[in-house]
Amino acid sequence: MNDTDSRQVIGRKSFAAVAINCAAKAGEWIKTKVGGYASLNQKTSHHDLVTEVDKGSENLIRSLILTHFPDHAVLGEEGVEPGPAASAAALEEVKDAEYLWIIDPIDGTTNFVHGFPFFSVSIALAHRGEVILGVVYDPSKDELFIAEKGKGAYVHGRRTRVSGETGLKESLVATGFPADRDGALPLNMRQLEAVVPRVRNVRTAGSAALHLAYVAAGRLSAFWEIGLNSWDIAAGALLIQESGGVVTDLDGNPYHLGVRNIVASNGAVHDELLAVLRSAAE
Template sequence: MESQSKIPYVVGSKSPTAVAINSASKAGEWIKSRLGLVKELNTKVSAQDLVTDVDKGAEAMIRKLILTHFPDHEILGEEGVAPGAAASVEALTQASRSDYLWIVDPIDGTTNFVHGFPYFCVSIALAYKGEVIIGVIYDPIRDELFVAEKGKGAYIHGKKSVVSEESSLEDSILAVGFNPDRDYALPVNMKGITALSGEVRSLRAAGSAALHLAYVATGRLSGYYEVGLNVWDVAAGVLLVTESGGKVSDTVGNSYHLGVRNLVATNGKIHDELLESLKVADATGL
């Protein structure tokens, strides 16, 4: 009898996972076609927090594709929420009243997209009663599709995703973020970045929380830390990491839930050491 590990990963054509994959892929290809053709550029919480007509168009496309199949489900999309942490928290509270909640970031890495830096993605998650059960991230530049289903593992183009093996910070490569919230989140992150820079093999800050998490899931990064994130930045990526054998928590070690804004995601082996470093540096944001 063929072993469980060799059974191919198959997604039913009418399943929510298939809808998420289709929505992310179609939106991603359209976004890629608009690279260098932004017509409308605005800012949100700061001059560094950008939004374009392409973000809005991609979210509208994703909403239409999801609601065609699941008209009774709720959708929480970045572009439908007012700027700022308080608005994000309130929007999540309101949207979470529905059993099924789709969480959408049409372009995670908008600043990169605007500047033509080829590191951005579409992130789509589905939560059921507050727990993420599907996570899909699509990188249209590299044509890389990351998919996770609760209890079924995580995959990149059908190949099982597994976290890295580093067991100490000194052997690790970590991703960090330069948060657009200049008043609160960025100063805290800088404390963490300063402390970690002397403890790890190297740091990376490529500008997309979702892709950073996807890279932790696939073993390209040992971990990722950032304060001041929104649920649409991380929901899909968190499931990718946990289904790949990694660990995700807030910055003091509490279990992840949809309201977590200060995040640590690792291969699991360096998690406690990373949390301790952030604690000592007063860089938890909590």
């Protein structure tokens, strides 16, 4: 092993350790705040919520990361103005950074607010625009999913693999309802109407990051959602790729940090699902 390889291995181990520590500490703190948040505000609409716990979680994670890696860039949901244009602009500013941490401090804030135990902390690390590390932590179940580029994905120390379904009729799939009730939601509802008769069943539990982790772990055959941001997707996308699955946009193009409309699957049902979703847009 040459010096470059050695530094890379050591660096990646430290990246993973920091990400796990950040997710665990944030998740532990979030659990103490369930049912006890002090302020509730709207972002783009009454469907798009934020609490002081979201902001506190992000500040905690950001502080821990920068303590270890002060020269790294950080993109967090709560540091960006609401709306797709602001999200795209924020990503554009930092996407070429050598190392970029991408944080969703609570993915599933509406669930958190209502005490519904399906929310997560999502942390990803990109190197020159390519995601090399992803962690999704479910504090309610104390379940941590982690993937490193080229090293596989794991939960509870066990390697994750996508499910084995070969057709939609055998598949349990999930989606999420967009906060944009005027533009994205009507398309999402047409997609849902097209998908439901063709699959075993559909779930929508309110955390894109956890849905993606469940695809990686074989608990869901596929997931799609429109109008997401990089912090919703980046960690979960790597989990799926390292578990043998496929992640694309609605046109079937490979995932990158700028993708907002996501389709993720075990691979075997991907083309069939894409075809159904496209039929809903016609």
